[in-house]
Amino acid sequence: MPEHSTAPESGPRRTLRLGVAGPVGTGKSSLIATLCRELSGELSMAVVTNDIYTDEDARFLRSAGVLPTERIHAVETGACPHTAIRDDITANLDAVEDLEEEFAPLDLVLVESGGDNLTATFSPALIDAQIFCLDVAGGGDVARKGGPGIGRADLLVVNKVDLAPYVHVDAEQMVADATAARDGRPVLGLSQNDPATIVLLCDWVRGVLREHRAGTHVPQDPGPMAPHSHGPADELGHGHGHGHGYGHGEDKGHGFAPEHVHT
Numbered sequence: 607m608p609e610h611s612t613a614p615e616s617g618p619r620r621t622l623r624l625g626v627a628g629p630v631g632t633g634k635s636s637l638i639a640t641l642c643r644e645l646s647g648e649l650s651m652a653v654v655t656n657d658i659y660t661d662e663d664a665r666f667l668r669s670a671g672v673l674p675t676e677r678i679h680a681v682e683t684g685a686c687p688h689t690a691i692r693d694d695i696t697a698n699l700d701a702v703e704d705l706e707e708e709f710a711p712l713d714l715v716l717v718e719s720g721g722d723n724l725t726a727t728f729s730p731a732l733i734d735a736q737i738f739c740l741d742v743a744g745g746g747d748v749a750r751k752g753g754p755g756i757g758r759a760d761l762l763v764v765n766k767v768d769l770a771p772y773v774h775v776d777a778e779q780m781v782a783d784a785t786a787a788r789d790g791r792p793v794l795g796l797s798q799n800d801p802a803t804i805v806l807l808c809d810w811v812r813g814v815l816r817e818h819r820a821g822t823h824v825p826q827d828p829g830p831m832a833p834h835s836h837g838p839a840d841e842l843g844h845g846h847g848h849g850h851g852y853g854h855g856e857d858k859g860h861g862f863a864p865e866h867v868h869t
């Protein structure tokens with residue numbers, strides 16, 4: 607762990623807060639472990655994980671030994687994961703700020719979302735940039751289906767490309783479809799088993815950090831998740847809905863409605 611980083615001090619806050627979101631099991635924790643392993647020699651880093659009921663992701667990272675354990679904080683959301691990264695970010699913001707204070711000056715804090723569906727994105731009030739993670743095992747057509755993270759995250763990772771032949775997915779086509787859906791925003795085919803792709807991932811992070819330091823990186827909001835509810839309690843007005851007031855009527859849908867998020 608470096609005592610201090612060689613990165614220049616400029617701008618209002620030096621730490622880059624980088625979110626990693628995506629559906630369950632797409633490889634978010636593994637990606638974060640890899641970034642810690644590859645970059646912690648040059649950057650001062652910390653991690654915040656989100657799980658609904660456990661601190662399992664934090665325990666995975668601690669046991670992987672990729673950072674000193676005290677640099678890995680777990681947030682137990684107790685609710686669907688997107689709530690804690692978008693609707694009420696208090697617990698995550700507290701965790702990030704605690705780490706930034708305790709280990710000042712930090713260069714990079716990675717925030718891992720709990721595994722959710724295609725609609726979860728981070729609030730730009732919590733993070734400066736975000737990665738959205740898909741994997742080839744979820745099916746080659748997922749990238750085409752769209753959603754705020756796929757369309758507008760700072761980086762879309764198509765993960766586990768090494769598995770593509772085994773799940774009968776054309777990884778190159780999946781990356782091409784994703785690229786077409788993103789108006790030129792970057793897409794990276796990644797595999798933990800392919801060091802060349804890991805180099806590209808690390809270079810992307812270094813680039814965003816440079817821009818953040820230079821004050822030229824502008825945090826983007828990929829957009830809200832689709833209106834949905836959480837079962838009968840919501841219908842009765844006792845649960846928590848997520849209509850977000852984006853003008854598409856009642857918050858009573860149960861599925862992903864991409865047409866509702868591109869407004």
Ligand SMILES: Nc1nc2c(ncn2[C@@H]2O[C@H](COP(=O)(O)OP(=O)(O)OP(=O)(O)O)[C@@H](O)[C@H]2O)c(=O)[nH]1
Pocket residue numbers: 629630631632633634635636637663720721722765766767768769796797798799
């Ligand atoms: N073959 C292959 N497997 C991978 C790769 N990345 C991750 N995995 C495996 O995919 C599984 C899920 O990875 P995780 O990193 O736990 O995924 P996650 O998105 O953090 O999972 P949740 O936190 O439960 O949403 C694990 O068995 C990983 O070893 C990869 O590049 N290639």
